Amino acid sequence: MASKPATAKTSRPRSAERYQQRREEVVDIAARVFAERGYHATSIDDLSDATGLQRGGLYHYIGGKQELLIRIHERFIEPLLETAREIARRQESPEVELRLLAQALVQDIADYRDQVTVFLHEWRIIEDAPEWKDIRKARKEFEEIIASCIRRGAQEGVFRPLDERTTMRGFLGMINYTYQWLNPRGRITPAAVADSFVDIFLRGILVDPERA
Amino acid sequence: MASKPATAKTSRPRSAERYQQRREEVVDIAARVFAERGYHATSIDDLSDATGLQRGGLYHYIGGKQELLIRIHERFIEPLLETAREIARRQESPEVELRLLAQALVQDIADYRDQVTVFLHEWRIIEDAPEWKDIRKARKEFEEIIASCIRRGAQEGVFRPLDERTTMRGFLGMINYTYQWLNPRGRITPAAVADSFVDIFLRGILVDPERA
Amino acid sequence: MASKPATAKTSRPRSAERYQQRREEVVDIAARVFAERGYHATSIDDLSDATGLQRGGLYHYIGGKQELLIRIHERFIEPLLETAREIARRQESPEVELRLLAQALVQDIADYRDQVTVFLHEWRIIEDAPEWKDIRKARKEFEEIIASCIRRGAQEGVFRPLDERTTMRGFLGMINYTYQWLNPRGRITPAAVADSFVDIFLRGILVDPERA
Amino acid sequence: MASKPATAKTSRPRSAERYQQRREEVVDIAARVFAERGYHATSIDDLSDATGLQRGGLYHYIGGKQELLIRIHERFIEPLLETAREIARRQESPEVELRLLAQALVQDIADYRDQVTVFLHEWRIIEDAPEWKDIRKARKEFEEIIASCIRRGAQEGVFRPLDERTTMRGFLGMINYTYQWLNPRGRITPAAVADSFVDIFLRGILVDPERA
DNA sequence: TATGAATGAGCCTTCATTCAT
DNA sequence: CATGAATGAAGGCTCATTCAT
Numbered sequence: 001m002a003s004k005p006a007t008a009k010t011s012r013p014r015s016a017e018r019y020q021q022r023r024e025e026v027v028d029i030a031a032r033v034f035a036e037r038g039y040h041a042t043s044i045d046d047l048s049d050a051t052g053l054q055r056g057g058l059y060h061y062i063g064g065k066q067e068l069l070i071r072i073h074e075r076f077i078e079p080l081l082e083t084a085r086e087i088a089r090r091q092e093s094p095e096v097e098l099r100l101l102a103q104a105l106v107q108d109i110a111d112y113r114d115q116v117t118v119f120l121h122e123w124r125i126i127e128d129a130p131e132w133k134d135i136r137k138a139r140k141e142f143e144e145i146i147a148s149c150i151r152r153g154a155q156e157g158v159f160r161p162l163d164e165r166t167t168m169r170g171f172l173g174m175i176n177y178t179y180q181w182l183n184p185r186g187r188i189t190p191a192a193v194a195d196s197f198v199d200i201f202l203r204g205i206l207v208d209p210e211r212a
Numbered sequence: 213m214a215s216k217p218a219t220a221k222t223s224r225p226r227s228a229e230r231y232q233q234r235r236e237e238v239v240d241i242a243a244r245v246f247a248e249r250g251y252h253a254t255s256i257d258d259l260s261d262a263t264g265l266q267r268g269g270l271y272h273y274i275g276g277k278q279e280l281l282i283r284i285h286e287r288f289i290e291p292l293l294e295t296a297r298e299i300a301r302r303q304e305s306p307e308v309e310l311r312l313l314a315q316a317l318v319q320d321i322a323d324y325r326d327q328v329t330v331f332l333h334e335w336r337i338i339e340d341a342p343e344w345k346d347i348r349k350a351r352k353e354f355e356e357i358i359a360s361c362i363r364r365g366a367q368e369g370v371f372r373p374l375d376e377r378t379t380m381r382g383f384l385g386m387i388n389y390t391y392q393w394l395n396p397r398g399r400i401t402p403a404a405v406a407d408s409f410v411d412i413f414l415r416g417i418l419v420d421p422e423r424a
Numbered sequence: 425m426a427s428k429p430a431t432a433k434t435s436r437p438r439s440a441e442r443y444q445q446r447r448e449e450v451v452d453i454a455a456r457v458f459a460e461r462g463y464h465a466t467s468i469d470d471l472s473d474a475t476g477l478q479r480g481g482l483y484h485y486i487g488g489k490q491e492l493l494i495r496i497h498e499r500f501i502e503p504l505l506e507t508a509r510e511i512a513r514r515q516e517s518p519e520v521e522l523r524l525l526a527q528a529l530v531q532d533i534a535d536y537r538d539q540v541t542v543f544l545h546e547w548r549i550i551e552d553a554p555e556w557k558d559i560r561k562a563r564k565e566f567e568e569i570i571a572s573c574i575r576r577g578a579q580e581g582v583f584r585p586l587d588e589r590t591t592m593r594g595f596l597g598m599i600n601y602t603y604q605w606l607n608p609r610g611r612i613t614p615a616a617v618a619d620s621f622v623d624i625f626l627r628g629i630l631v632d633p634e635r636a
Numbered sequence: 637m638a639s640k641p642a643t644a645k646t647s648r649p650r651s652a653e654r655y656q657q658r659r660e661e662v663v664d665i666a667a668r669v670f671a672e673r674g675y676h677a678t679s680i681d682d683l684s685d686a687t688g689l690q691r692g693g694l695y696h697y698i699g700g701k702q703e704l705l706i707r708i709h710e711r712f713i714e715p716l717l718e719t720a721r722e723i724a725r726r727q728e729s730p731e732v733e734l735r736l737l738a739q740a741l742v743q744d745i746a747d748y749r750d751q752v753t754v755f756l757h758e759w760r761i762i763e764d765a766p767e768w769k770d771i772r773k774a775r776k777e778f779e780e781i782i783a784s785c786i787r788r789g790a791q792e793g794v795f796r797p798l799d800e801r802t803t804m805r806g807f808l809g810m811i812n813y814t815y816q817w818l819n820p821r822g823r824i825t826p827a828a829v830a831d832s833f834v835d836i837f838l839r840g841i842l843v844d845p846e847r848a
Numbered sequence: 849t850a851t852g853a854a855t856g857a858g859c860c861t862t863c864a865t866t867c868a869t
Numbered sequence: 870c871a872t873g874a875a876t877g878a879a880g881g882c883t884c885a886t887t888c889a890t
Binding site: 461462464465546548549586587590591593594595596597598599600601602604605612617620621623624625626627628629633 | 673674675757760761763798799802803804805807808809810811812813814819824829832833835836837838839840841845
């Protein structure tokens with residue numbers, strides 16, 4: 001315990017680490033299956049098959065089926081929100097900021113496609129869970145970052161004076177919908193899609209579209 | 213169907229008519245309840261409560277719970293597709309056509325919000341039903357109308373030469389997403405939202421944004 | 425509905441009545457099985473076998489396994505409490521009242537042996553149910569009737585001045601325990617047991633035992 | 637067992653002793669938890685929490701959950717039966733013997749309240765265990781000691797000629813029931829309750845109540 | 849048409865116990 | 870001795886659907 005071989009840390013993870021790792025594995029597998037078949041059409045037995053654990057063994061890693069939805073959501077909202085905050089802190093021009101936010105969002109959707117799919121399809125199921133308010137708060141914060149970017153652009157006179165919430169929703173709708181059709185390894189890369197959409201959107205709201 | 217029997221009393225509709233009417237009522241009520249609570253969270257008993265019919269009586273009007281999803285979808289896709297076809301037939305300029313399509317789509321979403329909500333959330337459930345291919349075909353046709361409008365604009369040199377499918381999806385995403393937040397009787401009318409979004413989108417894709 | 429054959433009432437009970445009747449049947453059968461094997465050792469399948477209803481059909485008559493415990497208790501506490509109240513209202517002498525209460529209690533235990541057994545063994549399970557406070561109240565009221573009878577006897581100088589609650593508990597313990605061994609159709613009748621125990625108990629607490 | 641090896645250190649008990657001691661500790665803790673929540677409502681995890689041992693470690697000390705019930709029972713029936721035998725051997729007068737037996741029983745209930753509670757509530761669970769016949773035999777022997785005391789009193793003409801088994805059961809019921817309400821550290825001591833109940837009972841069955 | 853009792857498959861979850869480490 | 874991951878059977882309950890009335 002006192003003297004541990006230097007190699008031990010990586011070669012033989014402590015049991016707590018292994019537990020944590022297996023847990024995330026289970027959550028990701030669940031995300032994949034839920035994304036494929038839907039939450040309600042997936043039984044605990046299906047998850048048992050997909051993970052290789054027996055019905056009862058699953059419950060070492062999860063608190064219940066519904067809890068999985070919450071864990072799945074956290075997997076993608078947390079890094080996204082962190083990135084968005086970081087972008088907002090940079091104090092770039094509204095155009096640049098919007099472009100960066102779009103890139104981050106499309107990338108997050110591409111990286112966590114299963115999780116995003118599950119969330120957008122099944123969020124209603126966890127509406128009554130105590131964790132829902134945190135999830136909602138995170139979502140609101142992300143939306144507010146976009147809305148305030150749009151507001152700032154309007155105040156600075158570079159964006160047209162549009163209703164900021166409606167505009168934000170148009171932006172979000174356009175980008176969120178990519179979860180339905182964007183293939184991360186397809187001909188059109190996530191970054192290209194983000195660029196294309198931001199181009200359209202910026203030209204659409206800029207006072208001087210040539211700046212896009 | 214065309215000629216109604218002379219004996220039909222108008223004051224007391226024939227039983228076949230009453231049946232038909234009651235059936236549509238049931239489908240609309242189901243749409244409302246499914247939209248509120250979700251398909252799986254709604255039991256036949258819930259529908260029984262909502263319709264005032266008893267569990268068994270319900271089955272005189274519906275073939276089963278899943279069939280309701282199909283009926284619900286038909287309620288909104290058919291008039292929408294019809295309108296879209298009619299717009300396409302008019303052979304307006306691409307800009308005008310896109311504007312009309314947006315108006316029609318937002319209006320349809322506002323008019324059949326419950327149905328749209330149910331469809332977007334639960335379509336996966338009927339993926340295996342034989343009717344699914346019809347639904348999918350209708351959807352594809354609607355998308356194709358938009359895509360070909362964009363293509364035409366590009367060919368005519370009024371729209372920028374963008375990937376037509378990606379652009380169509382951006383357009384659809386922006387507008388479809390309104391089902392989540394648009395209040396048909398709110399401060400901002402569906403028509404105003406359609407106008408605003410089309411404005412942004414057209415400016416975004418027009419070679420000469422001033423034409424928007 | 426207006427003119428009903430006189431015979432209909434008994435020969436063809438209305439559906440609501442049949443439901444009620446079947447429900448009580450189910451509760452009584454459950455009491456028997458619970459009394460035999462214990463609540464936890466009895467599965468819903470066991471009840472299904474015992475009632476002849478299928479697993480799901482049972483749930484037309486009961487709200488759940490635990491609810492049965494509550495219904496079972498009501499079956500015997502309500503008539504007993506009613507009788508006890510009636511006896512208390514008669515304002516007999518303390519000796520006579522105690523004798524009548526003992527008779528009523530032993531008879532209730534004999535009549536509802538299964539129910540009493542289940543309650544005395546399993547009451548802890550429903551301790552947290554909302555109905556528990558009603559059950560507890562009923563029990564307390566019954567105990568209070570006995571305690572106040574003893575108190576009255578002491579005040580009138582016919583009973584020795586004993587601690588009324590402790591004495592009441594001795595009385596209750598002696599009689600309640602009969603559920604474990606008294607055979608309603610055995611050599612010694614419930615009435616005889618009640619008489620015998622009341623004799624012992626009254627001699628034990630009377631100032632002048634000869635009055636017993 | 638009688639002679640301990642000279643090498644045994646007193647300061648550091650041999651591992652066999654520690655094992656034994658830990659085992660009894662576990663049984664007593666289980667008795668407490670079972671008494672509080674009931675056998676079935678207590679999981680092995682609950683026992684794991686209460687003892688501080690992990691799930692697997694517990695099984696080094698116990699053979700299984702059910703075995704605990706048997707061990708719990710032995711904890712209180714054996715000293716009680718031993719005391720009862722000793723009292724019976726003294727050949728006191730029936731009145732004195734009954735008084736001593738009551739004292740012993742109430743004291744045992746007060747000392748082993750958890751164990752008594754568990755046994756009276758959960759004995760049915762071990763009905764099929766091979767040890768059950770021993771437990772039953774011990775119980776019968778204890779009852780027989782009381783019954784034969786009552787019989788002897790009747791034969792000697794000091795007790796009224798009552799049915800000995802019924803009378804014994806009245807006595808047992810009155811006293812056993814104390815497990816439900818007697819607080820060992822309350823205002824009324826176990827000894828006082830025993831005295832009070834024996835007083836009532838003896839007056840009740842003595843030919844000449846003045847002797848009580 | 850309408851009723852509602854009955855079905856029976858299936859679901860999520862719990863839990864005592866085992867065993868490799 | 871101790872751990873805790875894993876097992877797998879069993880449990881209570883829900884629910885879409887059927888059918889005799």
